[in-house]
Amino acid sequence: MRAIRRLGLGDAAFPPLLAAIHDPPPQLFLRGGGEVELLAGPAVAVVGARSCSAYGRSVARSLGRELAAAGLVVVSGLARGIDGEAHRGALEAGGATVAVLGCGIDRDYPAAHAELARRIRERGLVVSEYEPGVEPAPWRFPARNRIIAGLCAATVVVEARERSGALITADFALEEGRDVLAVPGEITSALSAGTNALLRLGAAPVTRAEDVLELYGLVPEPAQTGPVGPVAAALLERLEEGALTADELVRAAGVDPAQASAALLELELAGRVAVADGVYRVAV
Amino acid sequence: MRAIRRLGLGDAAFPPLLAAIHDPPPQLFLRGGGEVELLAGPAVAVVGARSCSAYGRSVARSLGRELAAAGLVVVSGLARGIDGEAHRGALEAGGATVAVLGCGIDRDYPAAHAELARRIRERGLVVSEYEPGVEPAPWRFPARNRIIAGLCAATVVVEARERSGALITADFALEEGRDVLAVPGEITSALSAGTNALLRLGAAPVTRAEDVLELYGLVPEPAQTGPVGPVAAALLERLEEGALTADELVRAAGVDPAQASAALLELELAGRVAVADGVYRVAV
Numbered sequence: 001m002r003a004i005r006r007l008g009l010g011d012a013a014f015p016p017l018l019a020a021i022h023d024p025p026p027q028l029f030l031r032g033g034g035e036v037e038l039l040a041g042p043a044v045a046v047v048g049a050r051s052c053s054a055y056g057r058s059v060a061r062s063l064g065r066e067l068a069a070a071g072l073v074v075v076s077g078l079a080r081g082i083d084g085e086a087h088r089g090a091l092e093a094g095g096a097t098v099a100v101l102g103c104g105i106d107r108d109y110p111a112a113h114a115e116l117a118r119r120i121r122e123r124g125l126v127v128s129e130y131e132p133g134v135e136p137a138p139w140r141f142p143a144r145n146r147i148i149a150g151l152c153a154a155t156v157v158v159e160a161r162e163r164s165g166a167l168i169t170a171d172f173a174l175e176e177g178r179d180v181l182a183v184p185g186e187i188t189s190a191l192s193a194g195t196n197a198l199l200r201l202g203a204a205p206v207t208r209a210e211d212v213l214e215l216y217g218l219v220p221e222p223a224q225t226g227p228v229g230p231v232a233a234a235l236l237e238r239l240e241e242g243a244l245t246a247d248e249l250v251r252a253a254g255v256d257p258a259q260a261s262a263a264l265l266e267l268e269l270a271g272r273v274a275v276a277d278g279v280y281r282v283a284v
Numbered sequence: 285m286r287a288i289r290r291l292g293l294g295d296a297a298f299p300p301l302l303a304a305i306h307d308p309p310p311q312l313f314l315r316g317g318g319e320v321e322l323l324a325g326p327a328v329a330v331v332g333a334r335s336c337s338a339y340g341r342s343v344a345r346s347l348g349r350e351l352a353a354a355g356l357v358v359v360s361g362l363a364r365g366i367d368g369e370a371h372r373g374a375l376e377a378g379g380a381t382v383a384v385l386g387c388g389i390d391r392d393y394p395a396a397h398a399e400l401a402r403r404i405r406e407r408g409l410v411v412s413e414y415e416p417g418v419e420p421a422p423w424r425f426p427a428r429n430r431i432i433a434g435l436c437a438a439t440v441v442v443e444a445r446e447r448s449g450a451l452i453t454a455d456f457a458l459e460e461g462r463d464v465l466a467v468p469g470e471i472t473s474a475l476s477a478g479t480n481a482l483l484r485l486g487a488a489p490v491t492r493a494e495d496v497l498e499l500y501g502l503v504p505e506p507a508q509t510g511p512v513g514p515v516a517a518a519l520l521e522r523l524e525e526g527a528l529t530a531d532e533l534v535r536a537a538g539v540d541p542a543q544a545s546a547a548l549l550e551l552e553l554a555g556r557v558a559v560a561d562g563v564y565r566v567a568v
Contacts, residue, residue, distance in 0.1 A: 053526055055470055058472065059471065059472065183471060184468030184469060184471060184480050184489070185468060185470060186468070186526070186527070186565075187343065187467060187468060187490070187491045187492070188339070188343065188526075188527060188565040188566050188567075188568060189524075189526045189527070191525065193491070196468050196489060197491065199468060199483060199489040200488070200489050200495065204484070205468070205480055205483040205484050206471070207477070207483075207484060211484065240473075240474040241474055242337055242473045242474075243470070243472060282472050283472075284471055
């Protein structure tokens with residue numbers, strides 16, 4: 001295992017975007033197999049609520065995957081919910097992802113994400129301004145959020161309540177003149193109150209990965225629009241009308257349940273649909 | 285029953301906002317108990333998909349109710365789906381609403397909305413540029429949409445697919461320099477693709493009735509935030525997390541089913557929740 005590395009603010013390798021913020025960290029600890037250059041590459045923050053909905057989970061995963069596949073480094077906070085799904089999506093795409101901790105660089109926090117952190121460290125990086133041994137503390141998370149926003153040219157908020165920590169990340173990004181984007185959600189869901197409020201304040205809406213990629217002058221991976229089998233096609237058509245559980249989907253599409261299972265797996269592996277909490281949605 | 289009235293473009297009573305559009309109708313037929321002045325009052329178009337989702341239906345109803353309660357005339361196209369719900373919401377609030385037809389003023393189209401049209405005519409107006417006897421025809425609906433947009437200072441699109449007729453109404457409004465607003469929805473739903481695309485193009489997001497009312501310098505009816513019983517409060521708290529069926533809600537809130545029924549009815553009558561297709565949501 002590669003040793004923990006340390007970058008000082010004055011070091012040539014210190015990420016330039018992070019060095020440019022109003023209150024940069026004096027040092028950054030790095031852990032993982034990724035090169036330091038990862039932190040200087042085109043990066044996007046994908047953040048949001050810890051207790052998110054199946055919708056948010058599914059969108060975060062799809063966005064993480066598409067943005068990483070197109071060559072962006074996906075930066076997030078390793079938290080439960082949106083953060084974790086964004087990291088997972090990036091890993092699924094075979095991309096590198098960066099997790100910024102709000103505790104000492106040697107800590108596995110949250111414990112439930114120890115295995116995810118290990119996978120991130122294989123080719124990506126876990127980073128923190130806190131030296132080994134520093135305990136997680138609530139007041140360190142806003143500070144951590146300034147690093148997430150600071151490393152990135154743009155911050156995407158996938159799902160957030162009003163007064164959510166993810167909005168603090170968005171505020172940091174705005175203050176530094178970085179782009180802030182938000183994923184629209186139903187106005188009757190408290191979990192989209194923060195993101196919809198960002199839209200009201202002028203954040204750009206993200207309705208597909210391209211909305212983010214064009215800020216970086218990147219083109220998306222060729223769209224996954226190849227032919228699928230007739231059962232998969234019938235399922236896709238229904239899902240475009242809205243999210244459904246597998247049972248609802250089979251009934252609505254009027255297909256054979258066994259064939260539907262195989263077709264859903266095919267669609268999931270092809271990145272055409274995403275499932276979260278048993279609810280299927282078309283991938284974004 | 286009051287006779288059909290006719291307004292010529294040059295008449296003093298012809299609605300001024302409609303007279304100001306690029307291609308105003310040469311005449312407008314009026315049917316119903318409402319006064320001509322209704323067409324000159326502060327009016328808002330609330331439009332959207334015919335085959336809408338339960339989300340769209342619920343939001344259209346709530347918005348129609350809140351906007352009418354605050355004193356706006358709610359204008360729509362009497363179509364199935366969003367249009368019909370917007371009219372119904374306005375009627376529920378005891379407000380006047382205006383339906384613009386794409387066929388002769390004497391026609392009941394769509395037939396399924398004959399009773400709704402009758403209720404609209406009690407104190408509101410049904411209007412059309414087409415004289416009695418003119419049949420509905422697909423190409424008349426875009427023409428009708430310019431009248432809906434033309435009568436109003438702002439157009440709100442609640443739910444719309446890409447290339448939806450409601451987007452034509454929004455285009456007319458934009459061309460005339462009127463305000464266009466869109467209700468955000470899930471980016472994985474085809475029914476919100478049109479509305480989210482409007483947001484991308486710069487339409488203002490509507491997350492609550494106030495977002496519309498402030499354009500008119502109006503303040504909303506005092507918020508319905510009075511105390512409710514403990515069961516109702518528990519149900520409201522769950523619904524703020526997202527839409528649920530009555531069964532799901534009872535399970536999630538862990539309340540007695542019989543008490544839940546009474547509490548849901550209480551909340552619905554108080555305008556605190558809206559139900560569509562058996563799915564409950566907090567009212568906007």
